[in-house]
Amino acid sequence: MFAARERLAGENTDPRGAQRRVLADLLGFNASTEFGREHGFGRVRTMDDFRTAVPVRDYAAHAPLIERTAAGERNLLSADAPAVYFTSSGTTGAHKRIPVTPRFMRTTFMPFYFAAWAPLIEHFPEVLEGPGAVLNLKHDPLSAPPTTADGRPHVGASQVDFGARFGEPLSAEPGTGAPWAALPARTEPGDHLERAYLRLRLAVQSDVRALVGINPAMIAAVPYQLNLWWPRIVKEVRDGTLGGVPHGAPDPGRAAGLERLAEYFGTVRPAHVWPRMRALFCWATGVASLYLPALREEFGAGVTVLPAPVAASEGPVGVALDRHASAGSLVASASVYEFVPADLDLAPDCATLLPHELEIGHDYHVIFSHVGGLYRYAVGDVVRVVDRVGGVPRVEYAGRGGRSDAVGERLRDAQAVRALRTALDSGGLALRNVACRVEPAADGAPRSPGSPGSPRPSRPSRYVFAIAPRTPWSAAEAARFTAALDGSLAAESGGYARARASGRLGPPAVRLLDAEAFDRDWHEAVATGIRPTQVKDRLFRQDDGLWGRLTGTPGG
Known part of the structure; x- marks a missing residue:
């Protein structure tokens, strides 16, 4: 882990050189593939050549060759045959099939993957004192994973044994050797909640x-689950059972201690x-x-949050090499990176910026290319440049690249989150979570028969924010927060400000x-069979069913 971090930090002293080497490697290795021949990889020498030869592409544009690869054809996107397909961790649409080749793992994935753990191990070495020192919530191996037509597993990255599949025996994450890592109790494949209970x-x-x-x-x-399952947990600890089946020795002493916690604190x-x-x-x-x-x-008091890498199933973007609270350094030796200002639309021929051209404090769409067979791939994420370290930009995840755009406001995730933070801080408030949607315009109610004047004007579309407060808010606090949020959204987004000024949007x-x-x-979503890693925070929720499930209003 430390060696990988030192290697990446050393490469950051010459990021432009690292980018040229990555481009030359992917072009040379994949020149004879169907994609390489169609796009003239053999004639590409510079980044400008590459931009001219290959348009900006999303998953849908790559999908035909990916599907042919998954069906058994070879040498289409990469000269290396996939060993596995990562499933996407997105929350909308069908799961993608991301081909993962041994060459990609060696040159792109593993260096950043090992480096990602270095700050945790360096500053909190006690997490390695025993196999049960880390509760790894994402580790969920499958005994019989689904496969593609060519017989390769189609799973999440957390479900792959990198040691067995790619010859990386040191790649086991902290917590993957814990007593609960491979559950001894049998569960149904889609019963993710029961597996979460058994681990807890x-x-x-x-x-x-x-x-x-x-x-x-x-x-x-986790705090919710502890209290939700507390009586069952305590009983099974006392009885020495796991999922109702004998497992280990009964532990009445620990059970009594757990009961005392509940009696004393109320909420455990x-x-x-x-x-x-x-x-x-x-x-x-x-x-x-x-x-x-x-x-x-x-x-607990003093607990530290260490940021996980800025990455997707398709590849890495940034990794924290120190204890920065949110951002990681661009992995210049992993992929060729390009960026587009987040307020602009992505298009096959859109102009892009290179890492050295990015500005601190700005948001950008991410586009990357790597030897695994993704070329000028628009991953759909937006990052914010926090600063520069060692010659490379340090970036943090800012949100998805899509927008909420009911009446031309073009409001992005990152803008709404920053506006929410400003409004919360203005009143000293805190929340447990938040989501929002656009409520469509409503026709005005007619005035009573015989009353003078025209019908009441319709109410324009507006944003409705569903908020679970950390502690109860008074009516006055909620009103002040709502007014502050309206102003903050206008300050963050020019489109929102114009929509409000023109009357196309009403106050939130x-x-x-x-x-x-x-x-x-969250539990209801997981109960439908979605893996917990894929049930993420979603700010914009325009789907009536999902909104109704959250707010308890059927039909939205």
């Missing part, structure tokens, strides 16, 4: 020092169960940035939910 049931008998979640929504669910928190907790490892930006400060306190509304609304919503 076993973990309460261990001295857990850190949680690994990557997806922060998984960590946010992770800090009570694991008093020596030190660190949480997950994404720390986006919507999570609004609730992580308060959530962290539930795991706030709907306060109970404290556990988002926890229940």
